């Protein structure tokens with residue numbers, strides 16, 4: 001990095017929302033990098049050669065500060081002159097180091113809470129007396145460390161926000177980075193601009209050059225292949241890789257048989273024009289063969305991840321490629337539990353689903369630190385077609401993780417039809433731009449119905465439609481009954497094997513977006 005960007009470092013204590021903090025900072029035109037929680041003061045000083053560090057944020061994390069192997073930090077960081085903001089676990093570790101008292105809370109708080117603001121200064125500047133915030137914690141600070149003052153409290157949490165009396169060190173028990181904290185953006189802006197005095201001198205274009213350069217340097221004179229599903233992530237990764245490698249790149253589209261109706265044809269049409277080589281691997285039979293007896297979702301994902309790699313290896317041998325490039329984005333990695341302090345939620349096929357032995361020198365993931373909507377911004381800058389940029393996300397394992405339990409061709413065909421009806425009706429109602437995802441799930445439950453005066457016994461299909469900004473949290477969409485009625489009527493009329501349609505009204509958390 002030649003130009004020195006104003007930068008805020010985020011120390012990663014393993015929280016689900018750690019990268020979200022980084023991204024919220026970048027949204028404000030200030031560069032942000034995620035660094036390990038135990039980064040030493042000397043390492044921070046050496047980073048200053050390439051960026052102008054303006055402040056540190058200590059992320060949340062699933063541990064208790066009193067756990068034996070709780071992630072620690074270099075306590076000397078609290079003595080330097082940089083502004084520091086501790087969030088959740090970050091606040092608790094500041095309290096612990098500075099002789100405050102952290103204990104398990106009398107009542108754990110998960111979800112929305114209302115905090116009373118006692119002093120609206122610094123990070124809380126301009127906020128009201130009561131603020132709606134997102135809490136997710138088991139421990140609480142009970143005794144304030146010496147030299148600190150309380151800025152906010154709740155009924156169950158006497159120290160919900162604090163500040164050092166003299167230094168710009170702040171702690172919040174809640175998560176301002178999550179959209180459920182109503183004025184979270186304002187709080188972060190206060191930290192970035194009021195407290196850290198950063199200048200917004202970074203933009204998305206800067207990251208494109210960095211990613212293209214990274215691919216060029218890594219691959220050198222050799223060849224690479226890229227897994228292209230036709231979704232936004234792998235399409236953007238392909239565009240970047242093609243820019244970096246040109247004819248040294250082969251893009252491989254694996255037709256697993258679990259794509260949506262019409263999808264393989266569309267991918268072929270879009271990418272056959274590519275300057276780099278484009279090949280299609282017809283892999284429907286081998287995927288079905290390996291998956292048909294599997295019930296456990298994690299096993300399904302592992303098998304799919306492995307099978308993808310085997311197909312890629314075969315294609316790589318043909319094109320003499322020693323590198324594999326993937327369109328993995330940040331949420332794929334966090335949910336797969338890649339951080340040493342984070343919990344695994346599900347194995348995204350292209351991360352934790354990868355086999356331990358692979359015949360590639362290295363896997364490159366240029367989009368690994370980005371969120372979906374950042375990828376969309378990159379796509380726009382790269383000039384990719386609009387249909388591709390606005391397309392709803394689709395998981396790599398495809399319909400295989402939307403058919404609950406054992407897979408077979410009949411179920412796959414039924415789901416493809418139901419999914420198409422959902423898509424068509426949502427798009428007819430012009431809701432597609434408001435929704436993050438909308439799809440059907442074929443459950444493993446059967447239910448009785450009446451069709452044409454006769455008893456019917458068939459599958460239960462669930463409709464899932466969610467609103468989200470980055471898939472880390474999501475709300476079920478409050479779609480009107482008349483649209484749901486249209487979808488339900490069409491599905492039960494047009495697909496004889498389905499007798500019942502239900503609507504999933506669960507947010508994420510506690511549910512995930514996909515059912516498996």
Ligand code: XMP
Nearest residue numbers: 347348349393394395396397471512513514
């Ligand atoms: P969940 O179900 O974890 O999904 O709330 C979050 C987002 O990720 C997508 N998803 C995947 N994408 N490989 C992918 O490329 C996967 O294995 C995978 N699993 C889930 C999901 O559709 C949603 O947008």
